Amino acid sequence: MILAICLVIAGLVLLVIGGELLVRGAVGLAEKAGVSALVIGLVIVGFGTSMPELVTSVEAAWAGSPAIAWGNIVGSNIANSLLILGAAALIAPIAISSANRWRDPGVAVGASAVLLVLAATGFGNAIVGAALISCLLCYIAWCYHEERLVAPDMIHNAPYDRGQALELTDPGLHAKNGGWTRPALLTLVGLAVLIGGGRLLVTGAIDLARIAGLTETMIGLTIVAVGTSLPELVTSIVAARKGEAEVAFGNVVGSNIYNILGIGGATMLLAPGAVPANLLPLDIGLLLASALGILLLAFLRSVTRLPALALLAAYAAYLGFLILNA
Template identity: 60%
Template sequence: MLMMIFAAVAGLVALVGGGELLVRGAVQLAERARVTPLIVGLVIVGFGTSMPELVTSVEAAMRDAPGIAWGNIIGSNIANSLLILGMAAAITPIILGQGKILRDPLIAVSASVLLLLLAISGSGTFLLGLAMLAGLATYIVYCYRQEKRIERQAGTDHVAPIDKAIALELTDPALHGKRNGWGKPVALTLLGLLILIGGGHLLVGAAVDIARIFGLSETLIGLTIVAVGTSLPELVTTIIAAWRKQAEVAFGNVIGSNIYNILGIGGATMLLAPGAIPSELISRDLPVMVASAILLLLVCFFFRKFGRVTGLLLVAGYCAYLGILVAAAL
């Protein structure tokens, strides 16, 4: 049992560490190839920071553990919306500006509703996965054009994927390396990818074994241990962004992560391991994910801020959700 717990912790550490190395290497490769900073933020950093969730969900799906795969995606979004954003707001109020703050939350709600409808219909095909990835690609292209327009207008109203990149840079100021050759960036990228894959293998294997020993469902493990563990990078970057008074960056980091999780990770999971989303997620967890996305949209629309009280209520809501999960498992 201790070995399984050790393997799970080691897997989580490897996922976080490997993800950091991968992002650092990929950013340096992109800069060495003279890719624009905008593309680095939208694509390289956006996907790189979502790699722990991606590797874990794909590994779980390919090992015939769909409960962990989809539980990780759905649980990560619930944790992002309630726990991570709530903790950030509890530390320092997140006051949003007058820009188009409803744009990305609306996309996040739409993606959440789409996932719920797919689960209800029992659909889970290669083509659907491809369509979800195409949807994410369309979103990224839209963000690119929007950001270029904002740059020309000298505005500050970033799109969510750019906020993801800024949040990471606030956490890791040394993210951008010197252009001193291809060797180091390639080595960092490959090493990060190998560590990520190994960490995902360790974590999923340990999670499946722990679930079987205690008679717990794989979905429960995916919704809790795996989801929170793979969301640690978002937790750190969001809290630091909020602490440094980058309120809209902190908020955009959470929303951007939620969109990438559903369309990117969900699409890749369905593409590589086609299959229906587990039906046990339909009655409770998917509605909670949709409700939390709608809640964030409503707060943005009516209040344009997440104060400390709101933050504490979000965290309390997540604790209540965990309590319901545990009670249902007993």
């Protein structure tokens, strides 16, 4: 068991390091190529900061353990909505002032509902996976069109907020000079470290599940999900502490959208099959309920400390239930 735990810890550390190197390299390459800041926020940073979850889920699917992959996706979204948003709002109450504040939480609710339907029907194949990824690309294109072409002075969307949150934690993200070599090396090394970390994490998680007598879904919902959500936790808390609480809100919502449509799509594309039925009704039900809760908070225009405590309490109760029923 000690070896399995060490593999999990080492994998998580490498995922965090690899993700940071990859994002730094990808942003550097994008800037050298003259890509706009909005596109960097929407695509480069959006996908880059989701890489720990993506690599872990893909590795789990390839290792013949799709339950870990889907547990990671569902568990990460629950952790984002309850733990991370609750912690950020507890540090600094979030005022949501964006005129289109309903859009991104609404997309997250729609994606959560689709996942619920897929789990309930047992329908899943490569075509569904490709469709989910296509939906994410359409969403990104929608954000770009609306806020770059329609309202260029009002850039505000969840993927863009993810980029802003990362910049707050990493002031040196944008290199002021230099050639192509450094960002290219960072990108390649980051990818290699991510892949290695993902393999260690999945191997350790599978071994830990077998030794401890836990289901792979349980491991994915807890250890793997919380571990791969650490970048979002750090960036959201830093954003809240620096007075950018609304950016923390967008960071959470954007991560949830990328997880279901992007990572879920990639998982189903590479390992066609149904979403594990044992994620119903509790886990996916809570995922959808938390997405609806975030949409309600967006309409109310704020997340004060009382709702923040309620979110954290809900997550603690959820983890307690999982542990007691393991």
